[in-house]
Amino acid sequence: MTATEKKGTDLLYALLAEARTYSDVIVMGRGDPDFDTPAHIVAAARQAMVQHGADYSPPEGILPLRQAIAERVARRNGITVDPEQEVVVTNGGQEALFLMVVASVGAGEAMLVPEPNYNTYNDSLRFARAEKIGVPTRVDQQFRVDPEQMRVAITPKTRAMLLVSPNNPSAGVVGRADQEALVAIAREHNLTIIADDIYDLFVYDGIEHVSSAAIPGAHERTLTLNALSKSFSMTGWRIGWITGPAHLMQRVRKLKAAVSGPNSIVAQHAALAALTSSYAAVEMMRDTYSKRRKIVLDGLAAMGIPAGNPQGGQFVFADISHTGYNSIELAKHMLTNAHVLVYPGAAFATGWENYIRITFLQPEDKLRDALQRMQRAMESLPARSGQGA
Amino acid sequence: MTLSTSGAHTSHARGALSSLRDIAPMPMSDHDLRGDQPSLPLDSGVADAAATALEQGQTHYVDVPGIPQLREAAARLLGAQGAACQSANIIVTAGLQEARFLTLQIVGDLAGPLVVPNVIHPGVELALDVRELAVQRVATDATRGMRIDLASLEAALQAGGRLVYVEAPVRLTGALYSEAELRAIAELAERFSAGLIIDQGLAVWADGQSPAAVLAAAGFNRLALIGELVPGLGLESWQVGYIAADTAWVPLMQSQKQIHMICTSTPSQYAALAAMEGAADSWAATRATLQDRATEALATAEVLGLRPIAGECASVLAIRPPDAEQFCARAASLGYQVSDGAAFHAPGTVRLAIDTRSSLATMLSAVVEGRA
Numbered sequence A: 001m002t003a004t005e006k007k008g009t010d011l012l013y014a015l016l017a018e019a020r021t022y023s024d025v026i027v028m029g030r031g032d033p034d035f036d037t038p039a040h041i042v043a044a045a046r047q048a049m050v051q052h053g054a055d056y057s058p059p060e061g062i063l064p065l066r067q068a069i070a071e072r073v074a075r076r077n078g079i080t081v082d083p084e085q086e087v088v089v090t091n092g093g094q095e096a097l098f099l100m101v102v103a104s105v106g107a108g109e110a111m112l113v114p115e116p117n118y119n120t121y122n123d124s125l126r127f128a129r130a131e132k133i134g135v136p137t138r139v140d141q142q143f144r145v146d147p148e149q150m151r152v153a154i155t156p157k158t159r160a161m162l163l164v165s166p167n168n169p170s171a172g173v174v175g176r177a178d179q180e181a182l183v184a185i186a187r188e189h190n191l192t193i194i195a196d197d198i199y200d201l202f203v204y205d206g207i208e209h210v211s212s213a214a215i216p217g218a219h220e221r222t223l224t225l226n227a228l229s230k231s232f233s234m235t236g237w238r239i240g241w242i243t244g245p246a247h248l249m250q251r252v253r254k255l256k257a258a259v260s261g262p263n264s265i266v267a268q269h270a271a272l273a274a275l276t277s278s279y280a281a282v283e284m285m286r287d288t289y290s291k292r293r294k295i296v297l298d299g300l301a302a303m304g305i306p307a308g309n310p311q312g313g314q315f316v317f318a319d320i321s322h323t324g325y326n327s328i329e330l331a332k333h334m335l336t337n338a339h340v341l342v343y344p345g346a347a348f349a350t351g352w353e354n355y356i357r358i359t360f361l362q363p364e365d366k367l368r369d370a371l372q373r374m375q376r377a378m379e380s381l382p383a384r385s386g387q388g389a
Numbered sequence B: 001m002t003l004s005t006s007g008a009h010t011s012h013a014r015g016a017l018s019s020l021r022d023i024a025p026m027p028m029s030d031h032d033l034r035g036d037q038p039s040l041p042l043d044s045g046v047a048d049a050a051a052t053a054l055e056q057g058q059t060h061y062v063d064v065p066g067i068p069q070l071r072e073a074a075a076r077l078l079g080a081q082g083a084a085c086q087s088a089n090i091i092v093t094a095g096l097q098e099a100r101f102l103t104l105q106i107v108g109d110l111a112g113p114l115v116v117p118n119v120i121h122p123g124v125e126l127a128l129d130v131r132e133l134a135v136q137r138v139a140t141d142a143t144r145g146m147r148i149d150l151a152s153l154e155a156a157l158q159a160g161g162r163l164v165y166v167e168a169p170v171r172l173t174g175a176l177y178s179e180a181e182l183r184a185i186a187e188l189a190e191r192f193s194a195g196l197i198i199d200q201g202l203a204v205w206a207d208g209q210s211p212a213a214v215l216a217a218a219g220f221n222r223l224a225l226i227g228e229l230v231p232g233l234g235l236e237s238w239q240v241g242y243i244a245a246d247t248a249w250v251p252l253m254q255s256q257k258q259i260h261m262i263c264t265s266t267p268s269q270y271a272a273l274a275a276m277e278g279a280a281d282s283w284a285a286t287r288a289t290l291q292d293r294a295t296e297a298l299a300t301a302e303v304l305g306l307r308p309i310a311g312e313c314a315s316v317l318a319i320r321p322p323d324a325e326q327f328c329a330r331a332a333s334l335g336y337q338v339s340d341g342a343a344f345h346a347p348g349t350v351r352l353a354i355d356t357r358s359s360l361a362t363m364l365s366a367v368v369e370g371r372a
């Protein structure tokens, strides 16, 4: 199978594999921050290896870390949880989302999924033998999750509603009024809310991040994930978590024990150090991403590629329909001719063939270089009639 | 496994690491006898290798099936133990439980129905419970350390079972399958075109050929071997396991691993890589120490009327005390934590970990005689 014939996550991995064959490639595909993990966290890990390397951890994670997580979500998200019963440490946001999906929907049941969306939710639903009910969002509405559209999509089999805010890949953010309306709908239809807050610290232009679980009446039905991967540049360590009400977390805890047992003790201590020390590095990274985001948006504008006004995340989702090429063709063209890896929208959901996702997880000079290369590649693209800019 | 033909790699062991290694003191309980693997102090060089990798920027996502160097080292190690295996067959997992989950849920769904022994580690039941799967139970023989009863296995295969889960050695008792038994299992599997999942994580603590070697010699390929990658080297809580599987099964498990984890924690992988240097020598030294302890504990258990179940594996001792509940309660009152066989579906049995640090025989006497 060639890269262009693959789908979803497999397609992204195939492109990543091709990208690795170019020594001068600039990767603006995968969501892996270019910053290494801050030095004080690495130093804490070195120490923990000796002091705690043989400590026992229960499958849900060591209590001091769960306490630090409870404190973090209380302070940053307004979510109140009991660290004993309502926090489970996971191998990154990825394991968290998998466990949340499997805990909430079973065979033949369904989950509402605003689209476009991070693929792994679809993959996890497939594992659970459950169905996705896709609810499209629109670039001209800043990818807003429209509560009324979510409501009309509910079927008798629907058990859960997914809210990723800021969203990957669209960068759309669910505002407070919409969160309230969505929580009300979830209560009306007895749905579990699966909230993915992994980009909560990355919102721009004064936009407020609102966690679903912090909305009054939401806690009892909301599972929320977060992770240190994106915020502290700790993608390799695999630390994330789920918080939620005890009655839902009981199942999550059992699933965690079944899928992988406890997380690495060293990674847990590194996470504890991250959560209990200064956030200065996170703030530096957020400011940096904010500047880079502008560079990317300006570069795309110069190419005549509309990208809306993304409110959060670490990427932009750009509309390439005017080129006349679909996203896989364009991503391949960029990779082969510009040695720049961007992800095709087609990999995120059907209906997004005219979009590409571009991360800004590269230093400014590389981003500028990549955008120049992309511009040249765009100019060399044989003309096709597009669908209008 | 669809594998290389050569199984005879030389060990890459470099210099023996003593079984009790030089490192700063770590809080470890001498009274927790529930461990699946003996816990030994971590070599300071191993911790240093992991920390250095982090300091050099190895803090990012890595390949889903593991860092290439570790997959190669794992393939070499299994090769040295007699398995025919290449790095493409290896998936590094975040501990043994993830290996159980991936093989049971993914290969089980693909190549099942599963056949699972009725006495089995609780981690297996947990993994089976994640999502509905077709599972048949096969009888185990209490007089043979809870090894699978071969007649019952044949019946399960005749009834449609197509993927057999075997703990070799048995996690509850440490009982080892003989070469003849393993060959018989492979022949049955072959006859019914069935596959095998072999948890051989305890095999390093028993003398004799590894299950992998026996199956490789028998030319049996439809196979997934799983286990802890570096047991007994102080990395138990770092969570590193492996799957060495038929190449036909690897892509699906790799896909699933991407879905639920992306990759195994990088510091754990770099630590495991460093720990594998000299691991074989370290295991041999530890095994010798454990064997002395095991022999002593077995004799004491006999004398005390605790009805030990003899197993070849030096890291565990299973007993059937006249009143298991009372035994567990007395052990607890003296501060000992033991594994209740009921969790393995073997009520009345108690599993005790044998460690290099303390004498199990002393513990048994103390519990029976009710003294601290």
Ligand SMILES: Cc1ncc(COP(=O)(O)O)c(C=O)c1O
Residues within 6 Å of the ligand: A031, A091, A092, A093, A094, A095, A097, A118, A164, A167, A168, A196, A198, A227, A228, A229, A230, A235, A239, A240, B261, B262
């Ligand atoms: C929306 C979303 N959720 C979860 C994850 C998983 O992240 P990780 O497992 O690296 O913490 C990602 C990664 O890209 C993501 O974009």
